Amino acid sequence: MxxxxxxxxxxxxxxxxxxxxxxxxxxxxxxxxxxxxxxxxxxxxxxxxxxxxxxxxxxxxxxxxxxxxxxGTPSLLPAVNATGVILHTNLGRAPLAAEAREAMARAAGYGNLEFDLGTGDRGSRYVHCTDLVCELTGAEAALVVNNCAAAVALALTAYASGKGVAVSHGELVEIGGGFRIPEVVEAAGARLVTVGTTNRTRLADYARAIASDEVGAILKVHRSNFSMTGFTEDAGLDELVALGAETGVPVIHDLGSGLLANSDQLGLPDEPTPAMSVAAGVELVVFSGDKLLGGPQAGILAGTGAGVALAKAHPLCRALRCDKVTLAGLEATLALYRDRDRAMRRIPVLHMIGATVDGLEGRARALAERVAGQRADRGAAPLAAVVSRGRSVVGGGTFPDARLATAVLEVDAGDAAERWMAALRAHDPPVVARSRQGRILLDLRTIAPDEEEAVVAALASLEGAG
Structure with missing residues (x-):
């Protein structure tokens, strides 16, 4: 053959x-x-x-x-977040205000990052943003590094390397990516000293730990990504600061979420703010720039002048420093908080959280009509779509119990749900939605008005409807 x-x-x-x-x-x-x-x-x-x-x-x-x-296609692409998770970590957390984007674009060239324009001498990148942080929180001094976990590690390294860090057993939290507080403490060269129990930790537990061990810092961790109810007890921040003053042990508050707005104005449960931590007298409060603050990824340390100076002088600080583009975007975002009403309008995260369900429902109905019109113009079969009420979440490890009433465009995809979800993700720009029992769910709370045209085009191009 x-x-x-x-x-x-x-x-x-x-x-x-x-x-x-x-x-x-x-x-x-x-x-x-x-x-x-x-x-x-x-x-x-x-x-x-x-x-x-x-x-x-x-x-x-x-x-x-x-x-x-x-x-030639970049690996990092813009996407439409239609999931209803506002601070969606996998989609980049906080979308930036227009002012922040413009500032970051301006900073992309040469600038006075480490140059004193008045004297002509070398300056410091650590002066940028700090006045605004102090103005908004009441802190004596501030420092910006590249993320919140880095800020915690820097604070612990500066204060407690080779010593113990007292942490409540109920605050040994795990953050995104599987990283845990004990690991952050270990990475700082410190020794974890757990106090109390999972559900009840008293001031006396901290006092005993300080008396019996060489403790370099008390770390108070905000349980921002889970809640604990029932038979519980915690030592208050004021109590810990008083104990720290008595024993000479500084208190570092890992706040994480970084809310600078009024939670009541957002219709959300009470949430501690950096200003509250500073007022309580902590040595340092640490919070994120890209969560509830609504800026670019950054970790912010604010507190006493001595505390910030110690962190800034540590060699690790250089390894964790921010670039000029991040500093520019953060500065522009912080500046919006000088007028809280303007911040609510201009910072996308705050605007999304504060959006009314009636307004979202109106947008959803208008979007559905536009999709139907475009499909008719194409000669495509209409989609089986309805507008319904749903629940959005803040996300990003914040407000774990909060659910925001929202409007959802539900598309009945049946057996084509998986194929259509893939088609939406393959669209330019990608549209990331949720699916449940053969229905594709698009939450209007996280779809910006200027992204609606892309959503309409993506839905109008779906094949195999009817």
Whole structure:
């Protein structure tokens, strides 16, 4: 019997294809060396059977263009958050205010990051944002590093490296990514000293730990990502500060969430703020820039001048410092809080939390009508879509018990739900929604008004409806 022909023998060589006019044009546009590498990748895929063998040499043009487009697509893409989770960690947490985005774009070039324009001498990046943090929290001094966990690690390293850190057993929390407070303490070169029990920790428990062990700091951790009810007891922040003053042990408050607005104004349960921690007299309060504050990723330390100076002087501070773009975005976000009403309007996180369900429902109905109109114009079958009430969450490890009444556009996808969800994610820009029992759920609370057109286009392009 004749041998089965090897299709790989029909694959042309790299040089032969590079000589084709279409390949020559691609090389001129993208660079010959890079296009050659992409062409080799295409040929490897054809040899491996991942692409069908083109009928002619010109058939490789389409494969190469696809390879170039895929390789040139950034890995980090903007997306529409239709999940109803406002601080969605996987989608980048807080979307930034327009003022923050503009400030970050301006800071992308040369600037006075570490240059004193008055004297012409070298300056310090640590002066940026600090006046605003102190103004808004009442702190004597402040320091900005690249995230909240880094800020906690820096504070503990500065105060308690080689010593103990007293933490309530009920505050040994786990944050996103599986990181836990005991691990952060260990990474700071400190020794964990747990006090009390899971549900009840008294001031006397801290006092005993300080008396019996070399404790360098008391760490009070805000349980922002879970709640505890029932037979519980906690030592108050004021009590801990008084104990610290008596024993010479500083109190560091890991607040995490970083709310600077009034929780009542947002319709949310009471939430401690950095200003409250500073007023209580803690040595340092630590909070995030990209959670409830609504800015870029950052960790902020605020408190006494001595506490901030000690953290700033530690060598670890340099390894954790922020870049100029982050500082610019954070400064612009903080400046909006000088007018709290303006902050509610301009900072997307606060605006989303404060949106009324009636307003969201009106937007959902208008969006559904636009989708129906576009599908009719395309000659596509209408979607089985209804507007219903649902519940949004704040997310980002904050307000674990809060549920915000919202309006949801429900699309009955049936057996096509998984395929349609994939199609929405593949849209440009991607639309990330939720699905439940064959229904696709799009929550208007986390869809910005200027993103509605993209959502309409994505829904209008779904195939196989009806």
């Amino acid at each position: 004749p041998a089965h022909p090897d299709h790989r023998r029909a694959i042309p060589g790299v040089d032969r294809l590079l000589a084709r006019p279409w390949c020559h044009r691609l090389a001129e546009s993208h660079g010959r060396e890079w296009v050659t590498a992409r062409l080799r990748a295409v040929l490897d895929q054809v040899r491996a059977g991942r692409h069908p063998l083109p009928a002619s040499e010109d058939g490789y043009a389409e494969l190469l263009r696809g390879e170039i487009a895929a390789a």
